[in-house]
Amino acid sequence: MLAAAAGALGLTHSETPCRAVRSDARSALWLGPDERLLIGPDGAGEELAGLLQRALAELPHSLVEISHAQTAFEVTGAGAAAALNTGCPLDLDPASFPVDMCTRTVFAKAQIVLWRTGPETFRVETGRSFAPYVTKILALPAREPLP
Amino acid sequence: MLLIECPYCGVRPELEFVYGGQAHVARPGSPAECSDEQWVEFLYLRENSKGIHAERWRHTHGCGRFFNALRDTTNDHFLATYRVGETPPPAALERAAGPRP
Amino acid sequence: MSGTFRAPSGGRLDRSRPLHFRFDDRELTGFAGDTLASALLANGVHLLGRSFKYHRPRGVLGAGSEEPNALVTVRRDSARVTPNLRATQVELYDGLEAYSQNRWPSLGLDFGAVSGLLSPFIPAGFYYKTFMWPRQAWRRLYEPKIRAAAGLGRAPEQPDPDTYDNRFAHCDVLVVGAGPAGLAAAAAAAGSGARVILCDEQPEPGGSLLSDPSHSDAVIEGEPLDRWLASTVRMLASHPRVTLLTRTTAFGYFPHNLLGLNQRLSDHLGRPDRSQPRERQWQVRAKEVVLATGAIERPLVFPGNDRPGILLAAAARTYLNRYGALAGARAVLVTACDAAYQAALDLHRAGVSIEAIVDVRAGSADGALPEAARSAGLPIETQSTITGTSGRLRVRAVRVQKLDSSGVPAGPVRRIRCDLVLMSGGLTPSVHLFSQSRGKLAWDESLGAFLPAQAAERVRSAGACRGVFSLSAAVRDGTHAGLSAAQSAGLPVAASMPQLPPPESSAAGTLGVLPQPPGASAGKAFVDWQNDVTSRDLALAAREGFRSIEHVKRYTTTGMATDQGKTSNINALAIVARELDKAMPQVGLTTFRPPYTPVSFGSFAGFARGELFDPVRTTPMHDWAARNGAVFEDVGLWKRARYFPRPGEDMHAAVARECLAVRNHCGIFDGSTLGKIEVMGKDAATFMNRMYVNAWTSLAVGRCRYGILLRDDGFIYDDGVVARTADDRFHVTTTTGGAAGVLALMEDYRQTEWPDLNVWLTSTTEQWAVIAVQGPSARRVLEPLVDGIDISAAAMPHMSVSRGRICGVPMLLMRVSFTGELGFEVNVPADFGLAVWQAIHDAGRQHGITPYGTETMHVLRAEKGYIIIGQDTDGTVTPDDAGLSWTIGKSKPDFVGKRSLQRPAFASPYRKQLVGLLTRDAQHVLEEGAQVVPTRQRAAPEAAIGHVTSSYYSPSLGRSIALALVSAGRSRMGETLYVALPDGDIPVQVASPVFYDPQGSRLNG
Amino acid sequence: MQRFSGFSLLRRGLSGHRDWQPQWRKAQPKAAYDAVIVGGGGHGLGAAYYLAKEHGLTNVAVLEKGWIGGGNTGRNTTIIRSNYLRDESAALYDHALKMWEGLSQDLNYNVMFSQRGVMMLAHTVHDVQVFKRHVHANRANGVDNEWLTPEEAQAVCPLLQTDDIRYPVRGAAFQRRGGTARHDAVAWGYARGADALGVDIIENCEVTDIRRDGRGAVQALETTRGLIQARKVGVCAAGNTSVILRMAGVRLPLESYPLQALVSEPVKPIFPCVVMSNTIHAYISQSDKGELVIGAGTDAYTSYTQRGGLHVSSHALEAICELFPMFRRMRMLRNWGGIVDVSPDRSPIIARTPVPGLYVNCGWGTGGFKATPGSAHLFAWTIAHDKPHPINAPFTIERFREGRLIDEAAAAAVAH
Ligand SMILES: Cc1cc2nc3c(=O)[nH]c(=O)nc-3n(C[C@H](O)[C@H](O)[C@H](O)COP(=O)(O)OP(=O)(O)OC[C@H]3O[C@@H](n4cnc5c(N)ncnc54)[C@H](O)[C@@H]3O)c2cc1C
Ligand SMILES: NC(=O)c1ccc[n+]([C@@H]2O[C@H](COP(=O)([O-])OP(=O)(O)OC[C@H]3O[C@@H](n4cnc5c(N)ncnc54)[C@H](O)[C@@H]3O)[C@@H](O)[C@H]2O)c1
């Protein structure tokens, strides 16, 4: 099913846990063994849904749009990992959390999806009502970068 | 805050998990046919082991999957984690029986 | 101006930066680099505080975190007041204000000191034996007095304006302690490529090296001490893989190699940047831990050992070599080990007159250091003891006596005048963190110390904390630990592993009370300075049967003060062992617990305060509600609009208006916080059948049904409307507070009980903004805005669902009602929520549309007898109790909770059932939670037969209404019962819980 | 027994306190007792005391695997109150509360029962409903409990921040008769009292097995200090109950969780009562010695390690700092854990077991200290009469099978 979905979206299918696969504008994030978060350009929800519905019609699956449920933003810069580590308990060293690693995790008292899109860039997704909480914490002062 | 190895995602901090109680407590196939004793057993009676304990965790803030774990409740060391439906890995049980590092 | 006891040179001070500070009412001066303690000593101030119980004058005992005596309050402003700080750890800054504690009216003249006179009658545990008569006096007299006498400083009384920060970190090797061993370990680990964190509680790395004079002739790895220290620190500070944290205490060792670090960022600054946090808590998860926490010198226990001017020998050495402060002019050293001679030598070199070195050991003291002392001309008295001291606010003299061959004091007593007594009973390795990690300690008889033995975590100890005291060995030990830690962390180690040095038994000292003349009762010999526990208290405890060391601790309070017995526990243990005639390991230590030193609450709380205490969840329409005057209530993490008062309205007036608007015209309500779960897959209906009590197979696509979810124990867990949007798809709604729990419960059954089902669950709570439009005009309001759906009564009856568009955006429209009126719930993607709400509100103006909040919603639903989970149920209510048996799919073989409903207690006719209550006085609104009783005349107290769950004034009915859970309630229809209220019983009549429109005709409007 | 009083202190003070006797004997285990209590916490020692005092059963031993009072009795935040919701619970805890009021005099041991009042904060509309229900239910049962407005709450506890916080305080339920007591003194006082009546208190004596006769009735206990015969055995082992009951083949609906507490450095009196907040999970009072005594939550998982996670105590301190922002500069002095045995309805079991002669007192979870005298008293009654006292009659094991739960926690369920 997941392979078919990837195919329909023009993405390579990957079973590697906690890794994102991407093409130009679309990405699929492994969030669980039977769960992918598909991300497309803004407003592409219906288009993606259409593509997938056709491809998956005969296969057991669940496809649910959550583009309004989550807010995404980018944390970038030399201090990005340190700032995230104010609330996120994961090891964000590039060796442990390389580019294109993605996972659901926690940020203080919010759940987030964290995806390292570049050496010093992370995409953070969180429930829309949690976004102010997460961003306020990230914006607190005193965030000198870790060596 | 424990470190727990999710069988899908790897080692993660306890903050991402929710404890799910004792493992391998099967819900009776036909509850209607259970006696009150059998039903209370399923509902409430737990081993509460002091020592090796088979338990469930859910990687709620991760892959979302339930899985099983063997943990020594006298020191909170995990001996193994394994997927739902699997039996505890024998090696871990052996290790549990023998001397520990 | 530098103080009379300031050495002319030396130390790690910046003598070009004098700092002015204040202690009580004295203005004093020190230098940058001083601690409050060193600056006070340099000014000749030794009296720093009063003890806890006897109010004895006290000075400094140590020079670091082990200090039991010198506790002060530091005050920056009226809100930034911090009690109980150790003067030995308070770094001096310009303008520092510190105050002594536990004294009145002043430190020099303290009335509390009368308790010293009473001391014969207030031994350990005295309060358990008295103050019991007369009984009332405990409350009014004794207890307040005891409380007032206890406690040290005063707690701050204004909110703390400072901020605190939190950080998670990971590393291959965490090294705690930056003394020679820790530095060597960190350097070795970093050299192997490991990611290293090195922390030390002190302001600069170096540990005991900082207390060595700069001209010391010792070398490390061929370099003079200070050069090695400087270059190693420079290397570590600039190493990209090393994080060097000073002023950072590893305060706790938690399971799975998690260490808590407390980093103090600004307390040492004269003018801190207020935008920066005061402290940061690090939670470090280390693959491997190296503990290089050093050792603490043991004081000696002898009568009068607590006077100001009596210090640990190493502390006096630190004051001199590190801070250029002389602790006195005429010193007596009392020692039980060679190492302490170094202190006498250093002080002698600095011009302090060494009046005597009293060595309690039997031998001739012929080690290198004693020899050096001898050749420096210092008077050494071996095989001697100290039997007392004198001096009021400062030590003035000591009494010394020779020991006979059996170790008992005999012969003449020599009185030696002095203003400084240095003491050393040997070193106690700091095994706190190792022990916290649940590592096992082993007693080393020859060293007279507990040492780390069996580790329970991935940890090793190095240097003085495992009994390796000599410098070169400690460095070697550190290097070994660093390399092997890196190796265990999985790094290839190139360097060759040095040999592991053994613990050094030659450093053994003495434990327990120094030999005293038989029968002597001269003064108190303190074991725990801060809690005023004497050797006699310990003996008393043993005599009274407190034989476990844990009992002794609790009965005498030894080791329970703010220093947690860093200097006292081992002496206490030795004394108890002797009293009980047991070996040390048989008695054992008390349990080490976090924190290593006290840690501020604020650093645990971090940024979690106010709006960051918990996320504040708001709906897409929140700002509109706020702008329109809504009063919000907290429901879980959500803010929900409770009512929308107009000027001059209180809640009741607003709610009455909102209720009538809905009943007569139309209301608009933000239901976005309701939980929503998309249940999808070809087995979705099967899954729903098994989870909910209802029958779902028969629910046609496009229809909705009110669902009830039980736990397997048979009690109602949650409820909500479920819409079937496709054959394989259900849109499930839950209560606001229940959303996460319901999803978790469903996932549990899905994954672990029925993994074979093809069904998946997705939370869509936040995907949808939900706008309830309720009231007779609801259809008229919506009609012009809706596209693609015929919302006429015929085409879209009550409990139906349809997809279409509203205001041009996609919509899931449900015709449902929690008010009893014609109603719709408009679900639109959240980003459009506000615009659609606004549009509906605008369109509804001509129909009298009124925004209403949760309070009105509650009244409206109560009029209809609809329950609120958690208000009309409390986790012990079954569907039948709530009058909801009709929801149960009768032919289903099973669903979650079904079997429990057959348990004996569930068949009782006396179960509490949901009924309506009508007060005889229609205007009387009952109190929620009030108890229902069967008769008015009763011998109080009598068991209630139920309670009021919901109670409101119903504006539509013009009377009060109430829902209640009443034993056998449904069989009591029409009966008069009473509701017990403080000002009398209120008669009520049992009625149907449906007060308004019982036929439900309005729903179908 | 040497009487304790101000006078005795004075008299012995003059002779250097040399002639105080042990407060309880270091008894050697005898081969047989009429009744044995397993577990030397407050409940066990108290049960032995009342067996001897009220039921004339003096050939009794208390077996404690470590040192008496070293279990949860020595680890708890000592909050005492009786304003429970369910009638059965209120009766049980109020029975205890009444006994607390005379306990120091009864034992001739000052347990420092301090009726400072216990305040339970309501932060949400739902909390208000729940606590008002408590107030009404208690009043109907003759248990004191009153409703305070936020202003009234602040008048009782001036440090309390009721506004400008994440969950403003909407009121509080206040039980003036509630308070705290000196935990250790409870264990020692009962031990001394029981010992004086002839009870043997045997420390360092761990029960390792239970022997039964042909009928299945209790016959003897195997211990680390030898075999001890007894026909009546009462188990008061808190977190370890499951382990002991399993020795007799009895399984109980219990799970053992770590629960943490912590104290601050001692300060002069500043905190006049006990404040509890269930919604944001914090409990705080100030002890006679001056420490702020703070309760944290349980860890999520079962464990016997008597410690817990850092995040759990941090969470409690967050809540304390939110309610009392001046305490951010106070410092934690010590943090520890205990093991609490939690039953499915959060109510205790004080009952006979299916094994004749075996009785159990357990399931107190996070709140059994307050019940100590009452529970001990009723348990002794139950053992002596081989049937429950009316007050503990509802607290059986069978209630779980029958579905007759006494659910205190359920009432706090959050919703809507
Ligand atoms: C952190 C914390 C805070 C708490 N706060 C409160 C509070 O504020 N208010 C309140 O009312 N309650 C509180 N409690 C709960 C309360 O402490 C307990 O319910 C109560 O003290 C239990 O007393 P007990 O005598 O039953 O058990 P314990 O005092 O635990 O005694 C049981 C004894 O049994 C012994 N034992 C176990 N196994 C064996 C064996 N095999 N052989 C021999 N002996 C054995 C143990 O060593 C132990 O000494 C708290 C608990 C904790 C841990
Ligand atoms: N008191 C003394 O004078 C004394 C005692 C023992 C050893 N020594 C000397 O020290 C050398 C051994 O060096 P070492 O490196 O083992 O010990 P050390 O005493 O030099 O260093 C230990 C360091 O650990 C720090 N520390 C302790 N606990 C800590 C915690 N929980 N968090 C953060 N920091 C903490 C201390 O502040 C200190 O800087 C030898 O040369 C020996 O002669 C001196």
Ligand SMILES: Cc1cc2nc3c(=O)[nH]c(=O)nc-3n(C[C@H](O)[C@H](O)[C@H](O)COP(=O)(O)O)c2cc1C
């Ligand atoms: C109400 C109460 C107050 C306490 N006050 C102190 C205290 O002032 N100082 C201290 O060191 N420990 C204090 N403790 C904690 C004990 O030292 C100890 O941690 C606790 O009894 C658990 O035992 P353990 O840590 O030895 O396992 C207190 C404990 C309780 C229950």
Ligand SMILES: [Zn+2]
């Ligand atoms: Zn996972």
